[in-house]
Amino acid sequence: MSSSSIRRRSVAPYAFLAPAVLLFGAFLALPIGYAVYLSLRTVKVRGLGLGKGSREQVWAGLSNYSKAMTDPDFAASVLRVAAYGVLVVPAMLGFALLFALLLDSPRARATKFARLAIFLPYAVPAVISSLLWGFLYLPSVSPLYYVFGKVGWEVPSVLGSGSVIYAVANIAVWGGLGxxxxxxxxxxxxxxxxxxEAAKLDGCGEISIAWRIKVPVVLPSLIMTFVFSLIATLQVFAEPVTLRPLTNTISSTWTPLMKVYRDAFTRDDLHSAAATSVILAVATFVLSFGFLRLVQNRAFSQEN
Amino acid sequence: MQGHRGLRRAALTATALLLLVASCSGTESGPSAEGTKPAENVKLTFWTWAPNMDKVVAGWNAKHPEIQVTVNKQDGGDPAVTKLLTAIKAGSGAPDLMQAEYQKIPTLVSADALADISKNLGEGVAGHFPETVWKSVTLGSDAVYGVPQDSGPMQFYYRADIFKQHGLTVPTTWEEYAQTAQKLHAADPKKYLGTFSANDPGWFVGLAQQAGASWWGIEGESWSVSVDDEATLKVADYWGGLVESGVIANLPMYTPEWNAALNNGTQVGWLSAVWAPGVLEGNAAATKGKWQMAPMPQWSKDQPATGNWGGSATSVTSQSKHPAEAAKFIEWLNTSPEAVQALAKVSGIYPADQPGQSAALAAPPAFFANQPDFYKVAADTAKTARSFTFGPNVNVAYSAYTDQFGKAAESKSKAGFTAAVRAMQKTTLDNLKSSGFSVK
Known part of the structure; x- marks a missing residue:
């Protein structure tokens, strides 16, 4: 074999990799690096801060991080999202599994229609679905409350402080279930x-087939959907932001991502926002990979 | 922001008059008298969200071929400011001219986004505006960061038919307002004289301003922050009492629910600004002719006062390469009789220019045709607007308002309202200090 062909062979994989690496670098690694850089900087103002040259960007060390970590609003938003996740993820996956099993059962009718009907809310953008639900939640414009009124039930507004988290979770479940x-x-x-067939010969009914065969076999899919739902939960943003103008109960830092948005665009403090984003990204990474590590033996052992 | 939502609605009213005015200004436009200028043409871009501004600007473009202004329509005050600040940070991409709400001017100046045009303006421009309004564009200094365009003096809007039905009289003091609210709610528990909106910091600022508050100030080379001054605490305590006793609603304005309440007569009054007719027409068209406007209820009867909700100036950005020409244009836009008239009729705004105001606003807005003295009352109340200084972190104070008063309004506790004011003070002050501003 000549040396030139060896060289050609050793160049080829890099040439194939180049587009992916370039795109990854330009649109993922670089922005992440820039965000990390921003999170280590801050703007210092001098005097009244009016006019030219009164602000300059300086190194901030980890002060943006310590500010974020000690901010009671941030801690509250993290706890809120944890509670929200405990509501949303099991409900969404539970219903998704239930509906999938029902559709898969031999006695199911009109499965094509049902599948489409259940899937359809996923095609509705979160902002639109939040607006739709928002109307249903507001007592004086909601057809549901109109019916409650006719029947004579006193139903408090779901956007009240105790129930608003369910109101938001409901939209997420409705939209993500499909x-x-x-x-x-x-x-x-x-x-x-x-x-x-083998299971039936052994005397299994539909329910025990579902429980003993179907659920264990689709476990890897369940785990994947769990990880996706976990990430979506950590990033919940559109639903509460859309509902926010309708109620007193959703603050501007209701979820961590809303705090990032407020810092960056309402307070014009990109540096704090970048620090919180980095914290959020690391938490997402740790949680999702931690979970995958934890379950990988159980989930994927049967495949090997 | 809300104010301009209001203005946008108000413009819908004005569109009916559009053809009329367009033809009027068409006859006035002739060849420019200053045709001796060099052929060098200046092109200016103008970010604004005032409705039909392009039609007002057309009047200028027809007469000034050497300075052509292009309107670039924005979504509203907040997104436009975010975009402008981004462009300023990037070093390019900002327009020459920018509509700037009064409360945003210190923030924009602090970000070095606005040019000082004091040397480019003609003499006597300041004399066109009430002193309190002019102060908003100078920040109390010798610099001038824009020319006022519109203002939003506050008044009390109420359903005259429902007042009559329940035998209520128009409250002239806040004490009477509370009594009226109580009487109305007692007569019909579904009805409220108003709502305390935790979503509208600009509205609350107007109320505090009326009571004599001014949240920021410049003392020498330092800022002072006094969100928790006596006047503001008094206002918060008053509203907390009303919300706690349940005679005033606690739900935010500008929601589908609030619109429904305006329509079905369960919101019987609205403390709003001069652009209110446009909002009412857009949100509760069926109630036309049932509303009346009166001056704000007063804290002290012998010292009538009001606050402002909304209003903006036109500014030249620091990236403009033609500040002199840009300043010339905004002087024309906001002080010439021709442009002020067009602003009022085509754009549907309440001009800040005092000489032009009375000529531009002779007839009442269509939605208030039943009140011929509408603009007379408006002008009288506008004169009593108190001064209010905005600071460089209004955005922080405003977002603290929505969070803190959201909690307070939801809990319906009087103590929560004054606690909210104190929390706002802390957030606003801490933010200024940690950004490095020198603070007294």
Missing amino acids: FNMVVIYTALKAIPTEIY
Whole structure:
């Protein structure tokens, strides 16, 4: 073999990799690096801060991080999102699994229509669905409250301080259920029918087939949807922001991402916002990979 | 922001008059008298969200071929400021001219986004405006960071028909306002004389301003912050009492629910500004002819006062390469009889220019056709507007307002209202200090 062909062979993989590496670098690594850089800087104002040259960007060390970590609003938003996640993720995945199993059962009728109907809310942008639900939540414009009034029920506003988290969680479940159901349903469809036949011969009913065969087989899909839902939960933003003008109960720092937005665009403090974003990104990374590590043996062992 | 939502609505009213005025200004436009200028043409861009501003500007462009202004329509005050600040940081991309709400001017000046045009303006421009309004564009210094365009003096708007039905009289003091609110709510528990809106910091500033508050100040080379001054605490305590006793609603304005309440007569009054007719027409068209406007209820009867909700100036940005020409244009836009008339009729705003105001606003707005002296009352109240100094972190104070008063209004506790004011003071002051401003 000549040396030139060896060289050609050693160049080729890099040439193939180049576009992906370039795109990754330009649109992911570079912005992340810039965000980290911004998070270590701050703007210092001098005197009255009016006119030219009264502000300059200086190194801030980790002060933006310590500010974010000690901010009671940030801690409150993290706790709120944790509570929100405890509501949303099990409800969404539970219903998604239930609907997928029901659609997959041999006795299901009109499955095409039902599948589409359940999936459809996923196609509605979060801002639109929040507006729709917002109207349903406001007592004096909601058809639901109109009916409650006719029946004579006194239903308090769901946007009140105790229940607003359910109001937001409901929108997320409504919007995300369809996607997760389709993922699980697709996994169910991939199960070879021989397994069911064998199970039936062994005397399994539909319910025990679902519980003993279907659920364990789609476990990897469940884990994947869990990780996606976890990430989506940490990044919840559009629903509370859209509902915010309708109520007193959603503050500008209701979720961590809302705090990032407020710092960057309401307070014009990109540096604090960058620090909080980095914290949020690290937390997302740790949580999702930590979870995957924790479950990988259980979930994927049967595949190997 | 809300004020301009109001203004935008107000403009819808004015569109009916559009054709009329367009034809009027068409006859006036002739060849420019200053045709001796060099052929060098100056092109200026203008960011604004005032409705139909392009039609007002057309009057200038027709007469000044050497200085052509292009209107670039913005979504509103907040997004436009965010965009401008981004362009200033980037070093390019800012327009020559910018509509700037009064409360945003210190923030913009502090970010070095606005040019000082004191040397480019003609003499006597300041004389066109009430002193309190002019102060908003000078920040009390010798510099001039814009020419006032519109203002939003506050008045009390109420449903005259419902007042009559329940035998209520128009409150002239805040004490009477509280009594009226109580009477109305007792007569019909579904009805409220108003709502305390935690979503509208500009509205609360107007109320505090009426009571004599001024949240920021410049003392020598330092800022002072006094959000928790006596006047503001008095206002917060008063509203906290009304909300706690339940005679005033606690839900935010500008929601579908609030619109429904305006329409079905469960919101019987609105403490609003001169652009209110446009909002009412847009949100509660069926109630036309049922509303009346009166001066604000007063803290002290012998010292009538009001506050401002909304209002903006036109400024030249620091990136403009033609500040002199830009200043010339904004002087024309906001002080010439022709342009002020067009602003009022085509753009539907309440001009800050005093000489032009009375000529431009002879007839009442269509939605208040039942009140012929509408603009007379408006002008009388506008004269009593108190002065208010905005600081470089209004955005921080305003977002603290929505958070703190959201909590207070939800809990319906009087103590919560004054606590909210104190929390706002702390947030605003801490933010100024940690940014490095020198603070007294």
